Amino acid sequence: MSIRGRDTLGGRAAVVGIGATEFSKDSGRSELKLAVEAVRAALDDAGLSPADVDGLVTFTMDTSPEITVAQAAGIGELSFFSRIHYGGGAACATVQQAALAVASGVAEVVVCYRAFNERSGRRFGSGVQHREPSAEGTALGWNLPFGLLTPASWVAMAAQRYLHTYGLTPEAFGHVAVTDRRHAATNPAAYFYEKPITLADHAASRWIAEPLRLLDCCQETDGGQAIVVTSVERARDLPQPPAVIVAAAQGAGRAQEQMTSFYRDDLTGLPEMGVVARQLWRTSGLAPGDIDVGIIYDHFTPFVLMQLEEFGFCEPGGAAEFVAADTLSLNTHGGQLGEAYLHGMNGIAEAVRQLRGTSVNQIPGAARTLVTAGTGVPTSGLILGADG
Numbered sequence: 001m002s003i004r005g006r007d008t009l010g011g012r013a014a015v016v017g018i019g020a021t022e023f024s025k026d027s028g029r030s031e032l033k034l035a036v037e038a039v040r041a042a043l044d045d046a047g048l049s050p051a052d053v054d055g056l057v058t059f060t061m062d063t064s065p066e067i068t069v070a071q072a073a074g075i076g077e078l079s080f081f082s083r084i085h086y087g088g089g090a091a092c093a094t095v096q097q098a099a100l101a102v103a104s105g106v107a108e109v110v111v112c113y114r115a116f117n118e119r120s121g122r123r124f125g126s127g128v129q130h131r132e133p134s135a136e137g138t139a140l141g142w143n144l145p146f147g148l149l150t151p152a153s154w155v156a157m158a159a160q161r162y163l164h165t166y167g168l169t170p171e172a173f174g175h176v177a178v179t180d181r182r183h184a185a186t187n188p189a190a191y192f193y194e195k196p197i198t199l200a201d202h203a204a205s206r207w208i209a210e211p212l213r214l215l216d217c218c219q220e221t222d223g224g225q226a227i228v229v230t231s232v233e234r235a236r237d238l239p240q241p242p243a244v245i246v247a248a249a250q251g252a253g254r255a256q257e258q259m260t261s262f263y264r265d266d267l268t269g270l271p272e273m274g275v276v277a278r279q280l281w282r283t284s285g286l287a288p289g290d291i292d293v294g295i296i297y298d299h300f301t302p303f304v305l306m307q308l309e310e311f312g313f314c315e316p317g318g319a320a321e322f323v324a325a326d327t328l329s330l331n332t333h334g335g336q337l338g339e340a341y342l343h344g345m346n347g348i349a350e351a352v353r354q355l356r357g358t359s360v361n362q363i364p365g366a367a368r369t370l371v372t373a374g375t376g377v378p379t380s381g382l383i384l385g386a387d388g
Contacts, residue, residue, distance in 0.1 A: 006282045007247075013099035014235040014242035015384065017046025017228030018349040023191055023340035026120040027222035035064040035115035036072045038224035046228040047239040048109060055080035055107030057094040059114055059343065061087055069113065080107035086258065088299060088374025089272075091344030092382040096248035098229035108230060114345040115224030139257045152217055152300065154259040155376060156209040159302035161267040163211055166317030170211040173301035174202035175323040177215045180298060180331050184338025187360045191219060192338045216301040218336035225345035227352075236387065243352040246368070246385040247283035251275025252378035259376035268317075270303060273310045273372065276381040280370075281312075284383045288313045291383075292366040293354045294328045295347040298335040303375045311370070332361040344373050348382065355386045 019041025021027070021034050035058075043050060053075045056066040066081040080101045084090035091114070098110035148154055163169065181197045184190035197215060205214040235242035253271030255264045264271065281287065288311060298304050305319035314322040323330060333339045333350035340346055351369035353359040359366075366386075373380040 012103040034224035038226040042226035050074040055110030089379035091373035093380035172320035176301040180335040184334025190339040249279035
């Protein structure tokens with residue numbers, strides 16, 4: 001375990017704009033067009049113009065390069081551009097990178113974006129089709145020959161061990177799915193708007209990779225989302241209430257692989273998120289009881305439970321009961337299970353809406369939100385807070 005102190009990034013930057021396309025299963029347009037639509041919508045929300053932007057951050061998996069988005073969106077010179085690796089684990093790290101650039105004076109206004117046709121185009125859920133030789137591919141090579149070909153199958157290994165260790169059944173995962181879909185049902189932007197489910201629906205859904213059922217797995221979505229970050233001082237002069245970046249962190253654990261870390265001493269937790277959790281709590285000076293809303297990355301339901309345990313919201317093995325009791329307002333937009341799968345970027349937007357008081361499932365008095373990124377891979381997290 002690394003020993004680190006409190007970092008000094010917290011409180012120096014804020015999210016001032018959020019924008020998205022519609023979320024669909026067939027966008028009918030290019031990923032570049034989706035990215036530009038989201039970026040422009042976020043700038044409009046922030047009360048800024050493309051000319052104000054001097055930094056862009058996205059994912060390594062994104063097909064729309066920073067310079068191309070800048071050109072297509074009418075953005076001029078860039079003094080900062082960055083990409084974060086590891087799929088959904090990059091979501092909160094894009095905001096961290098933007099905050100680092102702003103805090104250090106490398107850039108003044110940075111837009112983070114993610115756009116893909118993940119349903120009508122390349123579908124991650126279809127598994128590994130082809131891979132260029134790489135160290136990451138070598139790690140996968142130990143698992144693919146045995147039939148572990150998809151993200152669901154990789155997560156199923158850890159999920160099965162979790163159930164065995166704590167004496168639970170697959171129904172434990174259903175509480176996450178029901179909670180997400182309850183919130184999606186009242187969110188007009190969600191794909192599953194007006195479509196709540198019950199625990200019985202969850203238990204009746206077909207197996208994907210035991211112990212994961214269909215309703216344990218996130219959607220595949222076409223769409224784009226963008227987030228605008230600038231200094232707290234400048235944020236106070238803009239139209240929207242700032243969502244201050246109280247803390248931001250990345251984390252990778254020992255024996256870390258991309259979703260196939262099966263050689264760790266224990267498969268019942270997510271050490272990479274433990275690294276993130278410790279740093280967020282250190283830097284913010286907060287504790288689980290201080291969080292009003294949790295936007296917990298939900299590509300697969302078991303990893304939501306493990307994340308809650310890594311952050312200390314409950315004891316190991318106790319997260320299913322914790323979720324069932326609604327102790328923490330969770331994924332109030334519907335999550336990736338209910339709203340859309342945008343590699344977690346839409347979750348950051350929901351955390352901002354909660355602080356603004358504009359969520360369709362608004363939690364009264366929400367002043368601090370926790371957001372996490374994809375797990376099973378090196379990951380990231382944020383604590384956002386209301387200004388003042």
